[in-house]
Amino acid sequence: MSDIEPVQLWLRDYVSPGQAFHVGRRAGSASFRGTLHTHDFPEVFWIERGRLTHLVNGKRRLLAEGDVVFVRADDVHTFRPVGDEPFTQVNIALPAETLGFLEQRYFDGDDWAWASGGLPTMYRLDRVRLARLMELAALLAAGPSTRLALERFLLELLHDLVEPPVASAFPPWLGDALPRFADDPDALARGVPGLAALAGRSREHVNRVIRNSTGGTATALINELRLTRAARELRMTDLPIARIAGDCGIGNLSHFYRLFNARFGVTPRRYRLGQQTLIHGSR
CATH class of the missing domain: 1.10.10.60 (Homeodomain-like)
Incomplete structure (x- = not known):
């Protein structure tokens, strides 16, 4: 897919003025075909159910239920189904400034989930932590789209749910x-x-x-x-x-x-x- 020009996505097309983030959920099957794209914003997504192939920065990754991926703004990626398997994917798009604040305040470049270079960071959550992540996402989607709500979600995700990989x-x-x-x-x-x-x-x-x-x-x-x-x-x-x-x-x-x-x-x-x-x- 290296000869295909990626589509540029803009956060303003998904987040209205006064809002701090966008939450999306997609259920798909064999007929789904994603569009190769990049963006002016970072995002985090995870596989809630099934499997999905992630084509990112010229590489191919097989993702399964519980996999969480931290996508940088300049990543070029799309998705493909795995055979006839149905899947459900949840995605949160957010402003780069919010991540910049959290990184500077809490991480100082160490173990930062959105670290630059190579492929995006990926973690696999077990069933207990995936269930908690789904609860947090439901709360985020149901409440006001404020920076406070977004930071609360991100801090619990980064502190309590995602651990440095034992691998x-x-x-x-x-x-x-x-x-x-x-x-x-x-x-x-x-x-x-x-x-x-x-x-x-x-x-x-x-x-x-x-x-x-x-x-x-x-x-x-x-x-x-x-x-x-x-x-x-x-x-x-x-x-x-x-x-x-x-x-x-x-x-x-x-x-x-x-x-x-x-x-x-x-x-x-x-x-x-x-x-x-x-x-x-x-x-």
Whole structure:
């Protein structure tokens, strides 16, 4: 598509005077064809359901449910469906000045989601964080289009939902597999074989790469992913602890308690209660 001239999009065509942003949601299928374009504004979009191919800056990326992409103003991109699969995509367009303010105040260039160069930054959210992002977007769309509402949305997205990718120390094939593994209870239950299957590599190769990259074992990394997920679900859901242990791939509840206590210094129940003390006004 390098010989196609991109269409220039302008924020003024989507955001009326006095408004601070634009929220859009698109459900599509095999008949959808995006137009190659660039813009005078940054944006953030995510895949709410299904899969979508993102053609950006001359490269092709396969996006799946939970993928969040931070698009810079000068990125040139479009989208294509994946076969006959239906998809739903949500997009928020915003003024560059708002991002400039947030970057200068809170990030100072470090770990900035809209950092320049290469391809746009992408994160994959698990189901709990994707559900929260969808809640935030619904609130944003339903309320007044103010800069305060936009900054509230962006700060929670950047601070609470998006974490530095655990995959950064690993080769791309393993980095891509880890978020999918962490969000798949069946794969988590299988442990190293489940991760190897998602990565498309042998169990021995996965073990070797993880040890060379981290100095630790694949089992230790997998348990960290399991416990990180467990802690998040204890904070953000009312699911029974036994259900959370199962979702994290640990079928033996006593073993789950031992691992959790060793990692966080408290039992899962005490951890959940500790997160609620401020809400309840207790200590």
